[in-house]
Amino acid sequence: MELSPTPLSALSAGRADRSRAARDARSARLTKILLAAAVAAIAGFGLVVSDAFILTLAGYTCAFGLFALSINVMLGGIGEVPLGQCLFFGVGSYGAAIGMLKLGLPFEAAALLGMAVAVVAAAAIGVVTLRLTGAYFSIVSWGLTGVAMVAAINLEGLTGGPLGMFGFPPITIGPLQLGTPQTYFYVTAAMLLLAVLFLVAVRRSPFGAAMESVRQNRHLAQSVGVDVTRVRLKAFMLSAPLAALGGALCVPYAQIVTPEVFNVGNTVDGLLMVLLGGSQIIAGPVIGAAIFTLIPHFLELDPNVRILLFSSVIILIMMFAPGGLHQLGLALRDRLRRSNDADQSR
Amino acid sequence: MLTSRAEPAAAAPVVVKASEIVKRYGGLTALNGVSLAVNEGEIFGIIGPNGAGKSTLFDILCGITKPTSGSVEIMGQDIGAMAPHAIARTGVARSFQRTAVFADATVFDNLLYGRHASFRHGVIGRIVGSKAHRDDQAAFMARAEDVLALTGLANDRDRRAGVLAYGVQRRLAVGVALMADPKILFLDEPAAGMNGRETADFIALIRAVAPGRTILIVEHDMAVIKELCSRALVVVDGRPVVVDAPHHVLRHPEVVTAYLGADDE
Numbered sequence: 001m002e003l004s005p006t007p008l009s010a011l012s013a014g015r016a017d018r019s020r021a022a023r024d025a026r027s028a029r030l031t032k033i034l035l036a037a038a039v040a041a042i043a044g045f046g047l048v049v050s051d052a053f054i055l056t057l058a059g060y061t062c063a064f065g066l067f068a069l070s071i072n073v074m075l076g077g078i079g080e081v082p083l084g085q086c087l088f089f090g091v092g093s094y095g096a097a098i099g100m101l102k103l104g105l106p107f108e109a110a111a112l113l114g115m116a117v118a119v120v121a122a123a124a125i126g127v128v129t130l131r132l133t134g135a136y137f138s139i140v141s142w143g144l145t146g147v148a149m150v151a152a153i154n155l156e157g158l159t160g161g162p163l164g165m166f167g168f169p170p171i172t173i174g175p176l177q178l179g180t181p182q183t184y185f186y187v188t189a190a191m192l193l194l195a196v197l198f199l200v201a202v203r204r205s206p207f208g209a210a211m212e213s214v215r216q217n218r219h220l221a222q223s224v225g226v227d228v229t230r231v232r233l234k235a236f237m238l239s240a241p242l243a244a245l246g247g248a249l250c251v252p253y254a255q256i257v258t259p260e261v262f263n264v265g266n267t268v269d270g271l272l273m274v275l276l277g278g279s280q281i282i283a284g285p286v287i288g289a290a291i292f293t294l295i296p297h298f299l300e301l302d303p304n305v306r307i308l309l310f311s312s313v314i315i316l317i318m319m320f321a322p323g324g325l326h327q328l329g330l331a332l333r334d335r336l337r338r339s340n341d342a343d344q345s346r
Numbered sequence: 347m348l349t350s351r352a353e354p355a356a357a358a359p360v361v362v363k364a365s366e367i368v369k370r371y372g373g374l375t376a377l378n379g380v381s382l383a384v385n386e387g388e389i390f391g392i393i394g395p396n397g398a399g400k401s402t403l404f405d406i407l408c409g410i411t412k413p414t415s416g417s418v419e420i421m422g423q424d425i426g427a428m429a430p431h432a433i434a435r436t437g438v439a440r441s442f443q444r445t446a447v448f449a450d451a452t453v454f455d456n457l458l459y460g461r462h463a464s465f466r467h468g469v470i471g472r473i474v475g476s477k478a479h480r481d482d483q484a485a486f487m488a489r490a491e492d493v494l495a496l497t498g499l500a501n502d503r504d505r506r507a508g509v510l511a512y513g514v515q516r517r518l519a520v521g522v523a524l525m526a527d528p529k530i531l532f533l534d535e536p537a538a539g540m541n542g543r544e545t546a547d548f549i550a551l552i553r554a555v556a557p558g559r560t561i562l563i564v565e566h567d568m569a570v571i572k573e574l575c576s577r578a579l580v581v582v583d584g585r586p587v588v589v590d591a592p593h594h595v596l597r598h599p600e601v602v603t604a605y606l607g608a609d610d611e
Contacts (some may be wrong), residue, residue, distance in 0.1 A: 205472040206482075213459035216448040223408075223442070224526060225434040225463030330450075334509055344563035 002234025006224060035197070042189040046182050051194050054297075055181035061190035061293045062251040066246030067283035068273040069195055073239035075271070076279035078232050079215035080133065082258075083267050084141025087125075087148050088118040088240040090261035097165040097257040098158060100255075105179070107171045111248035115241035122240035126233045144263045152259035164258030171252045178252040192286060199282050202238070211235055272310055275317050355558050358385035361530060361560050362407060367416035369402055369584075376402045377413070378584045389552070391559045391578035391592065399584040401443075403533065404564045406439045408532045419531065435463065439528035443535045444473050444576040446519035449508035454542040456507050456518055457490045460525030489525060496554060497521040498547075513544030517551060524555060531555070533563045537570045569595070 050056055063157040074082040095114020099105040105113065129140050137212050152159045159165065171178040178184045202208050210231045218228050251257060269292065270285075277288025295307045321328050362384040369377040377399045383392040394400045405411035407418055409425045418425050434440075448456050460529050465486075467478035494500040497517045502510060507518055517535060522532060527574060536552075537545045547566065552561065552574055565571050571578050572592045580587040580601050588598045 026425060144363065201473045202469050206462040206467065206468040207469055209458055209462040209465075212455075213448060213462070216450050216459075220442060220446070220448065220522070222430045222461065223410075223434055223440045224460045224522065225431050227429070298579075316588045330506070337505070 023124040028327055031200070042186070042193065046186050052181040055185045056253060057293065057297060059185035059188040060250060061289050062085060062185070062192040062286075062294070063246050063249035063253065063269070063285045064191050065273070066188075066244050066249065066275075067197055067291035068270045069192075069199060070239040070246065070284075071244035071267065072279055072285045073199070073242065073272045075274055076284070077211045077215065077239075078235045079296065080232075081102045081135075081138045082141055082236075082239070082273070083264055083271065084143070085136045085222050085239065085243055086262055086264060086266040087141070087145045088122065088243035089247035089250075089266060089270075090145075090148060090152070091118045091121060091240075092153065093251055093254075093257045093261045094159060094165070094247075096251045097168070098246040100168055100171075101165055102158065107248075107252075108173050111245065116242040116249050118240040118244035119237055122237045122303040123233070125187065126236040130229065130232045130236060132166075142264055142267075145264060145267075149259045149262035152262060159259070162259060163262075164256050168251070184252055188303030191245065191249065195245075196283050196286065203282060207231070207234065214281055272314060275314060276310075347471040351601045352415035358387055360384065361421050362390075362562060364403075364407060365417050365419075367403065367406055367418070367546065368415045369399070369406060369411070370414045376584050377406070377581075379416075380579075380581065381416075381590065382579050382586070384560060384562055386560055387558075388577065389556055389563065389575050390566045392562070392579035393566070393568070393571055393578055393595075394437065396566075398581045399470045400564045400581055403581060404534055404562075407562065408438060433464070434526070435527060437526075437529040438532065439523035439526060439530070440532035441516075441519040441523050441534060443538060443591045446462060447507040447515050447522065452504050453494075453510070453518055453521075454490065454503045454504055456522050457493060457525050458486065459484050460522035461489065485594075489527070493524050496524070497551060510539045513547065514541050516540065516544075516548060516571060520551060528559065530562070533561065533562055533565075535566060537565060537567045545570065547578065566590075572596075 045058065046055070049058070051087055057096075067085070070088065071082055071085050074085065076082045092111065092114040095117055096107060096110045099110020099113045100107060103110070125141070125144060125234055129137055129144075153162050173187055176183050178187060203212075210221070210226050213224070213226055214228050214231050221231075223227050247261065273288035273292045274285045275288065276291050277284035277286065279285075281287075282316075292310070296309075301309065350534055360383045362382070363379060364382050365475075367377050367380045368375070380399075380403055382390075382392075392400050392403060402411065409418070409420075409428060409430050412426065414565065420433065420438060421436065438502050448459055451459065461464060465482045467476055467482050470476075471479045489498075494503055499514070499518060499521060499603060502514065507515060510518065520531075520533075520536070533552075549570060554561075555561075556574075563570070563575065575592055577589060577594050578592050579589045580595055580598070582600075587600050588595055590598070
């Protein structure tokens with residue numbers, strides 16, 4: 001293969017290579033610093049905050065943050081709006097509940113069962129629905145949550161019917177009592193952190209590159225050898241167990257699982273978190289989840305005012321940064337770089 | 347009817363072969379019995395007036411669209427039953443007329459997306475830094491540097507593709523296609539919308555990447571065809587008119603009346 005760079009371009013390529021290596025080193029250092037900061041923040045929050053309600057709410061926020069991450073695997077990952085994602089959230093919740101009450105499993109085994117069922121369900125649903133894109137995929141996946149809700153209401157022997165499932169034994173993970181607010185928070189926060197780290201690794205892997213190329217331009221992705229259908233299915237099967245884990249970890253907080261977990265409102269809440277935090281930053285949904293649940297609590301907002309406020313924010317985001325808040329950051333970066341270039345050439 | 351066909355050079359094997367391609371959309375016949383044979387190492391042009399069926403033929407040749415009847419063989423393999431990504435992995439790359447690049451990604455990431463289908467490491471390999479990951483990474487970096495230098499994009503590597511000038515985006519599109527080191531390169535109206543300077547740069551780029559490759563170009567711009575192609579096929583109203591060297595093609599009487607009569611220079 002003949003590629004003969006001219007000396008001049010080779011020179012500039014070498015220079016750029018060095019600056020890239022330096023930038024990679026910087027970004028690796030930044031990742032470590034952010035990780036240390038996250039661990040410190042979690043430990044600090046758990047130690048400093050003594051209010052049981054706040055700790056439990058923070059734990060629940062982390063659990064719901066896992067669900068938001070799952071939504072963002074689809075939205076930020078391959079560019080689909082998964083309105084039916086609460087299906088997997090509900091499968092996780094019911095998996096934990098049925099596992100504990102009907103099968104007598106410990107919580108962690110029940111949660112794993114829910115995650116496994118979610119992966120299998122995602123594979124089966126994905127094979128059929130991922131042929132669709134855009135609004136069609138959103139609507140069909142939403143429709144399936146309706147099916148799940150009807151099933152949960154009517155399969156009384158398995159799901160407890162419309163009243164749902166409650167009266168769980170004390171929920172533990174190994175020696176950890178999830179009934180203790182501080183422990184609950186630590187466990188959910190640790191799970192969330194692990195999920196973020198895992199998704200960062202996915203994003204940087206060839207599969208992450210494949211997802212991103214499919215999201216940006218599926219036709220071009222196909223023409224450079226990406227199996228678009230397969231990548232979309234893998235993303236769906238990756239997102240499902242995350243949602244199920246979130247659903248399972250909400251059980252110790254809610255202490256009840258009803259067919260309402262399949263309400264599309266749950267997905268919409270998760271979507272709002274993603275949009276608030278930014279869909280192109282891996283930890284964005286987590287930031288969004290914190291904004292979404294903690295700030296209204298501290299501001300003591302009336303739920304109706306909260307809906308009004310968040311709806312307005314979402315409209316503003318959609319108007320000025322339809323791809324999520326990160327777009328503003330990108331635009332700013334481009335502008336800064338352009339003005340930098342202009343300065344240098346002067 | 348086909349009135350003249352240049353014989354393929356004896357030595358070079360045929361790498362793209364289309365036989366009696368017919369494509370109908372309902373009652374409309376877009377292509378009616380087009381055959382062609384492109385030899386290894388050749389730069390082959392497909393030209394014709396608007397609506398002649400060039401783009402349909404192009405899409406059929408690279409497997410995006412399936413013909414109503416007829417067959418396409420690429421490097422001896424019938425692509426009729428192959429998915430587009432599978433065809434791409436046999437060493438075929440194409441550039442699109444529109445949406446040619448990953449607009450939200452940097453130039454460098456565009457090149458990464460062009461390459462990653464050939465990576466052998468996975469998520470776990472990425473986490474633990476496996477040998478497959480290091481090898482993939484090293485091969486990618488070396489290739490990316492070469493392609494950046496070749497396409498003249500070294501200084502734009504960290505810019506978002508969507509903000510680049512049109513001509514630069516087209517060079518990047520070729521760069522993305524080159525990342526997988528394709529044996530066959532399909533270019534769909536690469537010079538459409540370019541100014542004279544951009545077209546000249548682009549012709550130089552294609553000449554530089556041509557050695558060791560077979561290139562097939564659909565193009566409206568006669569200057570590009572004359573500069574680059576050894577042979578060109580003229581398609582008019584969905585049927586092949588002539589295959590020959592560009593300067594012969596342009597003098598062919600049916601081509602002059604059917605195609606060039608309207609907008610000859």
